[in-house]
Every structure is written in C-alpha cells, then in structure tokens.
Amino acid sequence: MKKFAYALAALMVVACSKDNETNPGPDPVGNLDVQDFMWKAMNIWYYWQQDVPDLADTRFSTDAEYTQYLASETDPAVFFQSLLFSADRFSFLSEDYVELTQNLSGVSRSNGLEFGLTYQDANSNGALDPSDPVYGTVRYIVPNSSAAAADIARGEVFVGVDGQAMNGGNYRDLLFGDNASYTLQMADVQGGVITPNGKEVPLTKEENLVENPVYIAKTLDVQGQKVAYLMYNGFTNEFDEDLNAAFGTFVAEGATDLVLDLRYNSGGSVNSSRLLSSMIFGRRTQDVYLVQRWNDRLQQIFTQDDPDALTDYFAATTGAGSTINTLNLQRVYILTTRSTASSSELVINGLNPYIDVVTIGTTTTGKNEFSLTMVDDPDRQGAPYIYTSSRESQINPNNSWAIQPLVGRNENSAGFSDYTSGFPPDIELREDLENMGVLGEVTEPLLARALEEITGISGKRSFEVCTPDRPFTHSKMFKPLRDNMYVEPGTDFQLPDNLLKTLQ
Secondary structure (H helix, E strand, C coil): CCCCCCCCCCCCCCCCCCCCCCCCCCCCCCCCCCHHHHHHHHHHHCCCCCCCHHCCCCCCCCCHHHHHHHHHHHHHHHHHHHHHCCCHHHHHECCCCCHHHHCCCCCEEEEEEEEEEEEECCCCCCCCCCCCCEEEEEEECCCCHHHCCCCCCCEEEEEEECCCCCCCCCCCHHCCCCCCEEEEEEEECCCCCEEEEEEEEEEEECCCCCCCCEEEEEEEEEEEEEEEEECCCCEEEHHHHHHHHHHHHHCCCCCCEEEEECCCCEEEHHHHHHHHHHHHHCCCCCEEEEEECCCCHHHHHCCCCCCCCCEECCCEECCCCCCCEEEEEEEEEEEEEEEEECCHHHHHHCCCCEEEEEEEECCCCCCCECCCCCEEEEEEEECCECCCCCHHHHHCCCCCCCCCCCCEEECCCCCCCCCCCCCCCCCEECCCCCCCCCCCCCCCHHHHHHHHHHHHHCCCCCCCCEECCCCCCHHHHHCCCCCCCCCCCCCCCCCHHHHHHHHC
C-alpha cells in the first residue's frame, strides 16, 4: 500500500496555534489524563474537527480554562460523545486498547455464534421498546469454538437466554454481558409464527478466539461454468495471505466468475479491501482504487507538495510480498445485507468505475468513513496518539482507554463517496427465516439467485420469501471491531515536524 509522504519539505504552517504556539495543557490537579488525551487526539485527527466548536484551536485561552473544561465531565464515554459531530454515526471508544486492537486482528472473547436479532413484530418500524419480544437467528458458526461443538446450526432461532425471554430491555445483558456462559432457549418458525420448542443449547465464551474471515472458498461447476464462491466475513489483515491463497486456488481451478458473499461482513482493514479488489479486478497498479479525504487542515498539509499523496492504487503484491492471485474479472456478483458495511462497501465503490458489480440481497449499511486507533501516546514521532504495537510500552500506563474516531472518507476513482444510505441491491432478495439454506451450497437462496444470473438459466425453484429476516442489529455490533473501517499506518506514517510544533 502506498505510504503517505508526510515528511515533506517547505510545508506551510497552518493557523492552528494559540498566541503562544502551543495547545493547552491541564493543570496538575485531579486525574484528567483520559479527557486530555481524547481532546488533543480529536483536535488533530478528527474528520469533522473544523465543525465541532469545542475542538476549535482557539477554544481555550488559558490552561485553567482548558482544565475546567476537561473536568466538567468525569465519565470518559460521555466526554467523548460530546466531541462528536452530529453527522457522525460510527466513532466509538473502548476502555481497553488491548481488547480493541486484538479485535481488529480477529481475536475476541466469544462462543463462536454469529447471529442477527429481530423484533418478533416483523413489521415494527419504530424504536425498540424494552418490552418488545426479540428473537435471534443463527447466521454462521466460527470453527473450533464452543458453538461449533454444540447442537446448533445456521437458520435456527432462539427466543430466550438462561430461562428468560429476550426483549428490548434485557437482550444486551443476557447475550453480551460479563457472563462467561449461557444457555439458549430455541424455537421453531412456521408460517411466520415463532414457537418455543423446548430445545436448550449451552454455550461458553472463550478468551482469544481467532476467526479466519475466509470462511468458505470453493469452485462450483454449474452448467459447465466454473464459478468461484467466497464467503469472506471480515477484512482482517492477518489473514491476507489466506485470502490470496484462496484466489490462487480459484485461478488454478479455472474459475471464470465469482460470487463474493459479504452479507455478514461489517468491515475492517482498508488495505485488505484493496487487496481483495485487486484479486477480483487485476494487478492494475496504474488504476486508482481510492482517494482519501481528511479534515480540511490535514488535507491541505498532506497534498501541498504531492497532490497524489492520498491516492491508493490496485495492488500487485500483498503486504508480505506475495504476488496477487487475480481472476481479472469484468463482472462480479456480491451478496449483501444490512450488515454489509464499511470496507465491504469500499470494495463495491472501488470496483464500480471499472467493472460491472452486480449486488444481490438487501441494501448495505452506508458507512463511508475510515478511522484510526488512538491511544495515550502523545510522544510517538510524527504521529501523536496513533496506535502502533511497537510502542505499547510508551502508552500512558495510567490510561488504558482507546478511541476509534472517524478521520476521513474514501472516494473512488470517479470521486464518488456519497453512499451514506447504503448501496441498494440490483436484485433484491431478503433472507428467509424458513429457508436460510446451507452456506456455500448451490441451493442456498442468495447463492442460487446469483448462479441463475451467471448462467442465464432459470430454474424451477421460486425465490418467494415466506418469513423475511429483518434484523435490527447483529452479534458483531457488540464487539469492539463492530462495523469499523480502519487504516493501518506504518512506522513511516508521520506529520511534518513544523506542523507538529503547532499541534502539541
């Protein structure tokens, strides 16, 4: 991935300093480390910094005024929320940067069950009321997990946890609380009616469960055509070589088409999205994949000497140096749901100017901003507060908080980035609670519909949906990674020294 050329000569010093050319510091009274870190990191990096009055460079005239502001809110979560722009739907924080960074690497505390959560009143369009019944639908199961060893499968429905019926007021505590284990009460679905069936499934959350996002990779022979099918469930850069190996197999097996299943992929690494797109489209290093847009101040700094500094191109090699295995396609079929977000949407947007992207399913989330992981490391050379594993010993030991603020947007080569309402499907087909199918099998409804489109041969089957799945959230939204799209700055990621003098 092209590294930002930040250490540029003769940069103009922007108007971001106080009269004394320094940002304020808190008086040494009380413990304001967390708030101080959050404000200073957001003042430098936040995408909407210029739109939030409390983040203005001229907001505080004295250290005492700054200290009083920091001390006005003792809850770090509330303080962080007060710094967010009204249009920001996705910035978040974590009390434990170790947990957050592990999740970004595909490691989490989990029982391996991935599921959607839905109102029992499928037609409800309002806010979730605490008394509204909720049910869960199993989407897939992570291999080598507690759920993988249990009597539970995709498409099954559960309505209770530890003997309590789930509702809008208790599902968070029951499913995502501190409890290390729980027992699900299962149910049947017939004719749209959900009925408890007496089956119980005990599950145990495991520390440091690793999920390989390359969930299914196989080549199907359909009416004499070789069709690659890839279910990819997260853009996790630690598994980029596995992803490339899957495409190597597709190429070796003569695949001429690809069904890319991103229905449960809520995002992750921007660079992994670029590599995946290159595996689909080609090693076209002369073609623009995306252009980054940062806040007004940083955008000017980054591009002043090199207008191309924030442009990323399709890749020829992985980060480990392996040659990209590519199918060189002119058309790709992508399966989507409302859980398809951020880096998944980046693939759709980045490929759209070059090839025919046919989406099948339902409208995606609409997350077009990227983020950076920030910790209390103000002394990182050239990139204050930006997390890097090599500097964990330099992070303030009295402050374990991390923030994941939005710091920019990605445009495609045509300059388009306005998909906050999501990408609507070219072919709409909602998942059916009464016929979820087996992932990767040609009879699974969304895959079957894509194969019908590829071959041009209509089967006798009907794609009528009896009980449409309409989840209001899903299990991945309760992990630190959530629907995040993040960039991974290398050790050479840095701001120029003359700018830093005005920011610190």
